[in-house]
Amino acid sequence: MEQSSMNSGEFPAGLRVLVVDDDVTTLKIIERMSVRCHYCVTTCSEATAALKILRERKGCFDVVLSDVHMPDMDGYKLLEHVGLEMDLPVIMMSVDDRTSTVMKGIRHGACDYFIKPVRLEELRNIWQHVARKFLNESKEHDNSSSREDNDRNNISSAAGATKGIVKEQKKRSNLKDEEDVELENDDPSTSKKPRVVWSVELHQQFVSAVNQLGLDKAVPKKILELMNVPGLTRENVASHLQKFRLYLKRLSGVAQQQNEMLNTVPGTIESKLAAAERYIQTVAASGYVSPETLAALHAELLGHPVTNIVPTVDRTTLMQAFEQEPKHSGADDHDVASGQPLAKYPSNIVNNFPQSILKVDNSSLGYGAWPPSDTLGSVSRGSLGVPNNNMVIDILQHHQKHQHQQKQQKSPIHDQNQSINVQPSCLVVPAQSSDTFQEVKSVASVNKDCSFSRNAIIDYSQQSQKSNISSSTSQYLGRDTKSTSISPLMSSFSVGSSNSNIQQIQNSTSTFGAARPLPSLLPMTFRQVPYDIKSSDSLDQVCLRNPRFVGKGNHISSFENEIESSASDFSHMKVFVACNGNTVKEEPKEEPNFIRYSNVNHPVLYNYPSHDHSSAST
Amino acid sequence: MLGFGADLLWADMNRLLAFLFHQGVLDEQFLQLQQLQDHTSPNFVSEVVNIYFHESEKLLNNLRSLLMEREFSDYKKIEIHLNQFIGSSSSIGAKRVTSVCIAFRAASEQDNRAGCLRALEMLEHEYCYLKNKLHELFQIEQQRALAAGVRYPMQHQ
Numbered sequence A: 001m002e003q004s005s006m007n008s009g010e011f012p013a014g015l016r017v018l019v020v021d022d023d024v025t026t027l028k029i030i031e032r033m034s035v036r037c038h039y040c041v042t043t044c045s046e047a048t049a050a051l052k053i054l055r056e057r058k059g060c061f062d063v064v065l066s067d068v069h070m071p072d073m074d075g076y077k078l079l080e081h082v083g084l085e086m087d088l089p090v091i092m093m094s095v096d097d098r099t100s101t102v103m104k105g106i107r108h109g110a111c112d113y114f115i116k117p118v119r120l121e122e123l124r125n126i127w128q129h130v131a132r133k134f135l136n137e138s139k140e141h142d143n144s145s146s147r148e149d150n151d152r153n154n155i156s157s158a159a160g161a162t163k164g165i166v167k168e169q170k171k172r173s174n175l176k177d178e179e180d181v182e183l184e185n186d187d188p189s190t191s192k193k194p195r196v197v198w199s200v201e202l203h204q205q206f207v208s209a210v211n212q213l214g215l216d217k218a219v220p221k222k223i224l225e226l227m228n229v230p231g232l233t234r235e236n237v238a239s240h241l242q243k244f245r246l247y248l249k250r251l252s253g254v255a256q257q258q259n260e261m262l263n264t265v266p267g268t269i270e271s272k273l274a275a276a277e278r279y280i281q282t283v284a285a286s287g288y289v290s291p292e293t294l295a296a297l298h299a300e301l302l303g304h305p306v307t308n309i310v311p312t313v314d315r316t317t318l319m320q321a322f323e324q325e326p327k328h329s330g331a332d333d334h335d336v337a338s339g340q341p342l343a344k345y346p347s348n349i350v351n352n353f354p355q356s357i358l359k360v361d362n363s364s365l366g367y368g369a370w371p372p373s374d375t376l377g378s379v380s381r382g383s384l385g386v387p388n389n390n391m392v393i394d395i396l397q398h399h400q401k402h403q404h405q406q407k408q409q410k411s412p413i414h415d416q417n418q419s420i421n422v423q424p425s426c427l428v429v430p431a432q433s434s435d436t437f438q439e440v441k442s443v444a445s446v447n448k449d450c451s452f453s454r455n456a457i458i459d460y461s462q463q464s465q466k467s468n469i470s471s472s473t474s475q476y477l478g479r480d481t482k483s484t485s486i487s488p489l490m491s492s493f494s495v496g497s498s499n500s501n502i503q504q505i506q507n508s509t510s511t512f513g514a515a516r517p518l519p520s521l522l523p524m525t526f527r528q529v530p531y532d533i534k535s536s537d538s539l540d541q542v543c544l545r546n547p548r549f550v551g552k553g554n555h556i557s558s559f560e561n562e563i564e565s566s567a568s569d570f571s572h573m574k575v576f577v578a579c580n581g582n583t584v585k586e587e588p589k590e591e592p593n594f595i596r597y598s599n600v601n602h603p604v605l606y607n608y609p610s611h612d613h614s615s616a617s618t
Numbered sequence B: 001m002l003g004f005g006a007d008l009l010w011a012d013m014n015r016l017l018a019f020l021f022h023q024g025v026l027d028e029q030f031l032q033l034q035q036l037q038d039h040t041s042p043n044f045v046s047e048v049v050n051i052y053f054h055e056s057e058k059l060l061n062n063l064r065s066l067l068m069e070r071e072f073s074d075y076k077k078i079e080i081h082l083n084q085f086i087g088s089s090s091s092i093g094a095k096r097v098t099s100v101c102i103a104f105r106a107a108s109e110q111d112n113r114a115g116c117l118r119a120l121e122m123l124e125h126e127y128c129y130l131k132n133k134l135h136e137l138f139q140i141e142q143q144r145a146l147a148a149g150v151r152y153p154m155q156h157q
Helices: A024-036 A047-056 A074-087 A099-107 A120-125 A127-142 A146-153 A161-173 A200-213 A222-227 A234-258 A267-282 A291-301 A309-322 A338-347 A387-403 A410-419 A433-437 A497-516 A533-545 A560-565 A567-571 B004-023 B028-036 B044-068 B077-090 B095-109 B113-157
Strands: A016-020 A040-044 A063-067 A090-094 A113-114
Touching: A016 A024, A016 A047, A016 A433, A024 A040, A024 A120, A024 A222, A024 A433, A024 B077, A047 A063, A047 A074, A063 A074, A074 A090, A074 A099, A099 A113, A099 A146, A120 A127, A161 A497, A200 A222, A200 A234, A222 A234, B004 B113, B028 B077, B044 B077, B044 B113, B077 B095, B077 B113, B095 B113
Parallel strands: A016 A040, A016 A063, A063 A090, A090 A113
Antiparallel strands: none
């Protein structure tokens, strides 16, 4: 996929939107709103034309907004086509707010469903669907490759969605060549950082530091100080901490599920084991246990000194702890109720890491083994100074016994052989950064106030017409209950005087100019030319070049260079610049069924009569 | 500083708008439209509304010709038109027109031809009323803009 808008300066500005609706009024309004949101918008009033555009310019759009009911093609069909062929997020729109219709949209794969009239606020949020889809795809892509790729390519970046998404995309395109993947941390501005290997020892130090500080108070800086590891940066610690917290949270969620499965006597060892068992169930759900691991288990159980196999064990389980889901479903997947939470793991991660304090109710958590808190009555924090390894080994062993009793022969190791996928030397990279960017916002939210009571009462009392309205007229309780951005009816509205918009457009357009490659889409604007007919004439010839433009008075004004150089010329023309700044002006006279999108690939200079700079659009 | 005339016109405009809101002819969606208007598109509202009028008249004509057919039975088509009408009317904040459309649609869903005809009449009435009022509004606005515009050159003199 070519450069997406997410690489441009300030996502979601520059988001490339295709709007399809047979209703021209709505089309124009949404177009205007999109421009206000600094999107690059293309409008289309026919579904067939829209598909054509999408096919011709694959990779030129980020999201599609489509009406449900259209004359030439059902919106759902378009939705399916887009999903199949281009795999873009599609948002449906309609006046129809019936649950069944919305459900149908969801079933056909719509990312979201807007009830008309669409509001600006709703439009501002559509970028999340792009981000989400993108991140889901990169995760899938990663999971299909080897595990090692997973570790490397899924970086943990706790930065805002913008930068993280950018990095993700870069990685995604580099998926095959695994060389130049970098471990990104909180600070994405640093380009290349040495990869941090969270070895067992390192993690142990980390855990003990966290233990010391207390999970609630564990801040990366202090952890870093306590750990006192040269070369470790605060960012490394921070990202690792996030993963850790998430893992704990996941564990505690799982633990509640498994409470009934395990009767734990609150003795130290018992509860340790039980908790550990839960842990292992979540972690090694599919029986990912290397032979070394199990050997170590045995060794440990028998009281033998821990060999250097143990680190492998720990690393394994750590790795698994950080993995999202057991992709290779092991033998006893069904036994593990944690399959569910594991799978849900990525989707639960909140976008803004630094702000989110995961509520790990862990007053008594022993961090050594990361057991869930609620069942550990007697396990006090810090008392599990037992090295992680031991606990893990216990866990593993316990798990093995439970899980593979029926299959157990001489040693449980044999059963696991085929499902082993541990590379001892692999790096425990705090896992997928993609996790961190999932928006938690609900996806298929019907963005309409459900407070409407359409029990159909029309208030006709205000009307003064010659109404012999019989009671057969159905009634409708109007939109009074709508809780949109209601401004007082008497408020003095501003008729076109918001300077701030200009500034925003100026800033964003310059960004666009810098970042975006030229042959991409162009926003459509509808604009009459009340003033200068002259300039419209001169522009007509350019429009004629592309016979697709229908209507008179089309203007294509290119953006990047000209805007900078002749900013003044644009001001009076009321050419507002969005995205790459090619705007198509039309006088909407004839029938609305034309495609409005231009395909100018190179800037064209126009001679606008010079005007004042007052309302410069750049 | 607005000219004297412009002030009066501004007040007129506000008054008219307030009246329309009070009557339920317009709703807050219309305000959203106005907020979308700015320096870069100073005529946005009037443009959109003109598009709306243009489209609506076509729709109304279609609806009337459909319902007037001797052998009318195609309620589906009516509903398609109405959907579009509802969409566009609600998008510009034409509350009463939208309400009537929805009633119309309900009658159509019940295959109630008489009800549809009544609703169509009402719809046409509402639509005309809206159109007149909005034209009035735009006229005032134009005059106000002119009055305000005239002011500026004087200041320099």
